[in-house]
Structures are given as structure tokens and as C-alpha cells.
Amino acid sequence: MQVNSSSTSVLNQGLQGLQKSQQEIQRSANDIAQAAIAPASPAVNPGSEAGQGVASEQQVQPSQDVVEPLINIRRQEQLFNANAQVVKTADETLGSLLDVKA
Structure with a gap:
């Protein structure tokens, strides 16, 4: 019994695509983890005179370095x-071919 080589080829391509996407997601997650977190400009205490404000709590906002990795994670x-x-469809096709030939 010979299995249709195009079905196995499509299956292999789908599996390679899964692996590549997984690697890219991991790379982007590492980029996000290593991104610097920059402090925002200090908030001015409303009770003080203009220009002599006292910084309240330091606000933290994400660096622009995380935008591209976040977009890449969504794309991946x-x-x-x-x-x-693709893998599911190739598997179903392969299973159908085996059922027909059996």
C-alpha cells in the first residue's frame, strides 16, 4: 500500500509551519521580557505651586520596544x-485515503 506523497508533504509543511510559529512566538516573548520599562514623567502634586511640583508615585509605562513583539505574537x-x-485537513485526507485503500 502506497500513501499519497502530496498528503504527507502537506502534512510536513503544516508541521514545519507550526514549529516556525512557535519559535517566533518564543522569540517575541523573550523580546518583551527583556524590554526596558521606562518611568513616565512624574505626576505633579496639585497642591504645590506650578513648576515646583512634587513627584507622587512613579508611573510606569511600557516601552515602545514591546509594540513590535506584541504584533508579531498576534501574527504568529x-x-x-x-x-x-492544514495539519488537521491533511490528517483527515490521509485517513480517508487509507480507508479507501484498505
């Missing part, structure tokens, strides 16, 4: 889901 999530669908 979509690619991962698309590749998972």
Missing part, C-alpha cells in the same frame, strides 16, 4: 492556527 498566533488547520 494566526499563522499557527492556520497551520494547525
Whole structure:
């Protein structure tokens, strides 16, 4: 019994796509983890005179360094889901081919 090579090829391509997306998600997550967190400008205490404000709590806002990795994670999530669908379809096709030939 010979299995359709195009089905296994599609399955392999889907699996490679899953692996690549997973690696890219991990890389982006590492970039986010290493991004510097910059303090925002200090808040001015409203009871003080203008220009002589006392900083209240330091507010922290994420650095712009996290924007691209966050976008990439979302894009890779979509690619991962698309590749998972390819693998599922190839698996179903392969199973159908085996049922027909059996």
C-alpha cells in the first residue's frame, strides 16, 4: 500500500509551519521580557505651586520596544492556527485515503 506523497508533504509543511510559529512566538516573548520599562514623567502634586511640583508615585509605562513583539505574537498566533488547520485537513485526507485503500 502506497500513501499519497502530496498528503504527507502537506502534512510536513503544516508541521514545519507550526514549529516556525512557535519559535517566533518564543522569540517575541523573550523580546518583551527583556524590554526596558521606562518611568513616565512624574505626576505633579496639585497642591504645590506650578513648576515646583512634587513627584507622587512613579508611573510606569511600557516601552515602545514591546509594540513590535506584541504584533508579531498576534501574527504568529494566526499563522499557527492556520497551520494547525492544514495539519488537521491533511490528517483527515490521509485517513480517508487509507480507508479507501484498505
